Amino acid sequence: MSNPDTNQEKKNFVPVFVPLIEQGEFKAAHDALENGWLGMGSFVQDFEQKTKEFLELEDRYVAAVSTGHAAIHLGLLLAGVGPGDEVITPSFNNIADFQAILATGADIVFCDVDEDTMCIDFDSAESMITDKTKVMIVMDYGVHVCDHDRARQVAEKHGIKIFHDAAHAFGSTYKGVKLGNQHEYTMFSFDPVKTITTIDGGLLVVKTEEEMYRLHEMRLVGMGQRASTMYQNKRAWTYNVSSLGFRYHMANMHASIGLSQMAKIDDIIESRRKHCRYYEEHLSGLEHCQIPSTAWDEVAPFLYYVKVPADQRDDFRTYLGEHGVDTGLHWQPGHWFELFENCRKADLSVTEKIGQELVSIPLHSSMSQETLDQVVTTIKSFWNK
């Protein structure tokens, strides 16, 4: 049997992710190139303004950076995380989070997740809190939104900060309020496969203007350049350097593409929701194939998954691949990786279990009825073959 991860060359293949690149994005790239100021500049400011408006941020500030990973790294540094500290994260999370923790010099502590939502299990997280705990990372998985009130309560009770990884949830709401408004730090990712893309990019939401100004320096290798100058496609040749920094800024070209994605964000979210509901309607009731249950009105879905029995997962993925339907794994749990295997960890039974059951199936912002039917029919035929 072929390896489910090497099926990509086939014809009529439905990938797990397809970015929505249309005329607008080509024009945006062209405009940015023609403009000639390719680095940090006016489009970045426009993109920050657009995303800030869209997220309906109240008393909060944003800074666009080069990747979601960079946003996590900078956010943890702003939170004061460093050597000797511990950061609690679900083991069921993106590698970018784990590596960002390591990059600050702090230690990773793994907790478990909830079996229905794959979001953080707060009892598990709370059981791992010590005097060294500085931050707890909460992330919204796939089509789910965490219990952010509970996150707040746990953080307040123990005097720790929350870093909110909302990479899967750009445009989702919690109790009617857009994500980004709940915690000290929230990040979004605009990598090639996310709900919207800037090819690569990230956004960090912070609560104070002062932190935003610090981010302006930190993302420009510590150069004390005024963002307000660079936003006019200009730069200063003399400046001070007074803080640790990285080359983490977003560039004009990327922001320009992001702006063209933002112009159709409502359609993107609406169509992704519609596709998910179609899956829900047509994949419900299968005996060995569990589908997510969520409040679609609150969710801007990034990723759709099904759960299948662990001992059938490889066969399931191979079968789908052979019938032109790509699948993905989000994710291998963090504590399975060599680099993180010795991190302090809670009982991770749920993570172990779902890490062997979950399969991501195709979800794009623009899927034809034919494609949706191909996915549904193929999944059903695996169980009826």
Ligand SMILES: *Cc1c(COP(=O)(O)O)cnc(C)c1O
């Ligand atoms: C994509 C993703 C990241 C990392 O973002 P990049 O832009 O790829 O660096 C972090 N966390 C989660 C949950 C993600 O899905």
